[in-house]
Amino acid sequence: xxxxxxxxxxxxxxxxxxxxxxxxxxxxxxxxxxxxxxxxxxxxxxxxxxxxxxxxxxxxxxxxxxxxxxxxxxxxxxxxxxxxxxxxxxxxxxxxxxxxxxxxxxxxxxxxxxxxxxxxxxxxxxxxxxxxxxxxxxxxxxxxxxxxxxxxxxxxxxxxxxxxxxxxxxxxxxxxxxxxx
Amino acid sequence: xxxxxxxxxxxxxxxxxxxxxxxxxxxxxxxxxxxxxxxxxxxxxxxxxxxxxxxxxxxxxxxxxxxxxxxxxxxxxxxxxxxxxxxxxxxxxxxxxxxxxxxxxxxxxxxxxxxxxxxxxxxxxxxxxxxxxxxxxxxxxxxxxxxxxxxxxxxxxxxxxxxxxxxxxxxxxxxxxxxxxxxxxxxxxxxxxxxxxxxxxxxxxxxxxxxxxxxxxxxxxxxxxxxxxxxxxxxxxxxxxxxxxxxxxxxxxxxxxxxxxxxxxxxxxxxxxxxxxxxxxxxxxxxxxxxxxxxx
Numbered sequence: 001x002x003x004x005x006x007x008x009x010x011x012x013x014x015x016x017x018x019x020x021x022x023x024x025x026x027x028x029x030x031x032x033x034x035x036x037x038x039x040x041x042x043x044x045x046x047x048x049x050x051x052x053x054x055x056x057x058x059x060x061x062x063x064x065x066x067x068x069x070x071x072x073x074x075x076x077x078x079x080x081x082x083x084x085x086x087x088x089x090x091x092x093x094x095x096x097x098x099x100x101x102x103x104x105x106x107x108x109x110x111x112x113x114x115x116x117x118x119x120x121x122x123x124x125x126x127x128x129x130x131x132x133x134x135x136x137x138x139x140x141x142x143x144x145x146x147x148x149x150x151x152x153x154x155x156x157x158x159x160x161x162x163x164x165x166x167x168x169x170x171x172x173x174x175x176x177x178x179x180x181x
Numbered sequence: 182x183x184x185x186x187x188x189x190x191x192x193x194x195x196x197x198x199x200x201x202x203x204x205x206x207x208x209x210x211x212x213x214x215x216x217x218x219x220x221x222x223x224x225x226x227x228x229x230x231x232x233x234x235x236x237x238x239x240x241x242x243x244x245x246x247x248x249x250x251x252x253x254x255x256x257x258x259x260x261x262x263x264x265x266x267x268x269x270x271x272x273x274x275x276x277x278x279x280x281x282x283x284x285x286x287x288x289x290x291x292x293x294x295x296x297x298x299x300x301x302x303x304x305x306x307x308x309x310x311x312x313x314x315x316x317x318x319x320x321x322x323x324x325x326x327x328x329x330x331x332x333x334x335x336x337x338x339x340x341x342x343x344x345x346x347x348x349x350x351x352x353x354x355x356x357x358x359x360x361x362x363x364x365x366x367x368x369x370x371x372x373x374x375x376x377x378x379x380x381x382x383x384x385x386x387x388x389x390x391x392x393x394x395x396x397x398x399x400x401x402x403x404x405x406x407x408x409x410x411x412x413x414x415x416x417x418x419x420x421x422x423x424x425x426x427x428x429x430x431x432x433x434x435x436x437x438x439x440x441x442x443x444x445x446x447x448x449x450x451x452x453x454x455x456x457x458x459x460x461x462x463x464x465x466x467x468x469x470x471x472x473x474x475x476x477x
Contacts, residue, residue: 130244
């Protein structure tokens with residue numbers, strides 16, 4: 001985990017680039033006021049990827065979920081004229097969830113045995129929160145349905161680590177925290 | 182298709198229920214197993230629980246907000262879709278009314294069509310305007326676009342039959358202006374829906390032209406033919422410039438088919454019909470000989 005900090009610092013330099021690009025984009029969209037959603041399809045996939053990246057970084061740093069308004073803040077977006085669509089945000093969060101099983105597998109391989117517990121807790125909460133939403137039969141619904149496979153994969157890794165007694169002794173308390181939420 | 186969806190939804194709900202029922206049980210079992218260790222780790226555990234529930238509830242709070250937003254928006258979308266479907270149904274009725282046109286009842290039929298069209302505007306479109314409340318015109322476009330296109334089709338067809346001219350977007354939007362609350366941004370048909378509606382218009386004009394030929398109104402059919410050909414020609418230049426041209430591309434193909442159908446029909450009567458000129462317009466005309474029975 002020592003190098004996580006360094007990696008994050010390096011990644012952060014890219015955020016300014018993204019910020020710059022988003023301001024260019026909003027400049028262009030401002031040329032046709034009120035037509036944000038006319039051209040929405042042209043950038044939404046990219047915006048979702050950006051949300052995924054930012055949320056992943058934020059989680060690595062703080063262990064919390066990056067909320068919608070925080071994404072807008074980080075990208076320097078002005079919600080009144082060029083905001084982030086809530087559905088795009090939620091889809092981006094699902095993309096982040098897709099990254100977590102891979103992250104857990106590689107962290108365990110690198111010797112961080114406490115990682116699966118933390119990720120499992122986070123993903124369980126996230127999945128529970130997504131269940132609050134009434135979704136239509138659209139792409140977001142599909143991504144949400146896929147999230148349970150991420151959860152299962154992380155559960156499996158957690159189980160593998162636990163059953164072999166690899167997790168540190170202080171781990172027990174964390175486990176109980178998961179149970180009680 | 183619908184059945185398949187609902188059954189998969191049911192299945193999904195069942196699956197979730199199963200998960201939710203299963204979860205507390207397994208917790209209980211694990212709690213029992215861990216209870217012997219509880220005493221030794223009591224203090225740190227309660228700390229961990231506190232911080233855990235704090236992050237959990239803040240996450241839930243923000244998701245409650247998203248849920249509210251999505252519920253509100255999806256409800257609005259559903260209402261807009263319903264309004265759009267009513268517009269489609271009633272615009273179709275106007276179009277059928279126009280097709281009831283005959284040689285001797287033009288004014289009467291068109292008068293009724295115009296009256297019905299105004300009714301669609303004052304009732305169905307007014308409802309759409311009311312549901313949209315001056316917002317989300319572009320975001321919900323997909324929800325109301327089919328209805329608006331059908332309305333464009335009905336309005337332009339009426340206009341062509343009464344005046345022989347093309348109803349343009351400005352005139353059409355001027356018709357809709359009185360529906361909106363002056364304090365809100367008015368619903369205005371966008372250029373994409375207008376053009377897509379025009380593309381559909383050619384199909385209706387094709388039917389009209391074939392009908393007119395069967396009735397012996399050759400000149401009227403030729404007028405339609407020139408009009409449709411012009412629309413097709415102009416739209417060929419417009420289509421590549423549209424935002425989402427995939428829809429338009431298929432409509433262009435259909436449009437070309439319509440144009441050719443009218444042209445071929447006009448050709449058939451022109452060539453073969455000349456032998457039967459006395460028959461055209463009389464009651465004992467033998468339409469089968471005109472060679473247009475294939476086109477309808």
